Amino acid sequence: MALLEVLHYPDPRLRRRAKPVAAVDATVRRLIDDMFETMYAAPGVGLAAVQVGVDRRVVVVDVSEDKSAPLALVNPEILEREGEEEMQEGCLSVPGVYEPVRRAERIRYRALDRDGAPIEGAAEGLLAVCIQHECDHLEGRLFVDYLSELKRQRIRKRLEKQRRLGTEAPRPGRREGTLI
Numbered sequence: 756m757a758l759l760e761v762l763h764y765p766d767p768r769l770r771r772r773a774k775p776v777a778a779v780d781a782t783v784r785r786l787i788d789d790m791f792e793t794m795y796a797a798p799g800v801g802l803a804a805v806q807v808g809v810d811r812r813v814v815v816v817d818v819s820e821d822k823s824a825p826l827a828l829v830n831p832e833i834l835e836r837e838g839e840e841e842m843q844e845g846c847l848s849v850p851g852v853y854e855p856v857r858r859a860e861r862i863r864y865r866a867l868d869r870d871g872a873p874i875e876g877a878a879e880g881l882l883a884v885c886i887q888h889e890c891d892h893l894e895g896r897l898f899v900d901y902l903s904e905l906k907r908q909r910i911r912k913r914l915e916k917q918r919r920l921g922t923e924a925p926r927p928g929r930r931e932g933t934l935i
């Protein structure tokens with residue numbers, strides 16, 4: 756198992772459309788295992804392969820509080836969307852930013868599991884939001900795309916500055932723009 760590096764917005768690799776997985780082989784299973792380890796360590800409730808620089812249609816999700824509901828989805832498809840809700844979203848590729856996004860409240864999805872077996876399921880609440888958020892990543896879409904141009908520009912500038920300064924997030928006792 757290995758921790759993978761998570762790309763940050765506005766890295767252009769986050770904008771690629773991920774390619775379908777032809778066969779769920781040992782390489783894909785290792786990627787899934789490494790993605791779970793990376794997601795749990797972050798910590799996050801979901802992660803798409805695109806975020807770790809792999810442009811394949813693979814996502815992992817676990818919205819439980821005790822790592823008890825791992826869900827690996829290969830070539831996921833959303834079959835049905837129903838209702839609407841607004842939820843505060845964050846993204847490991849857009850650190851420190853939390854903004855409300857409107858999405859479908861309930862979905863039905865189809866995918867292959869870690870063994871390559873077809874699965875179908877229904878989801879609501881945070882799980883439904885998370886699966887939609889991850890499927891967006893596979894299309895090169897980020898949750899900031901649902902925000903206003905002005906907000907997105909501010910977020911991009913802030914993250915570009917953090918990258919230049921080599922700081923991931925402002926820490927207490929360390930003001931932005933200072934190098935102490």
Ligand code: GNR
Pocket residue numbers: 798799800801802803806843844845846847848884885888889892
């Ligand atoms: O950890 C995450 N939390 C989250 C909260 C609300 C809506 C979506 C998410 S997904 C995010 C992890 C991530 O970036 N997945 O791509």
Ligand code: NI
Pocket residue numbers: 845846847848888892
């Ligand atoms: Ni994300």
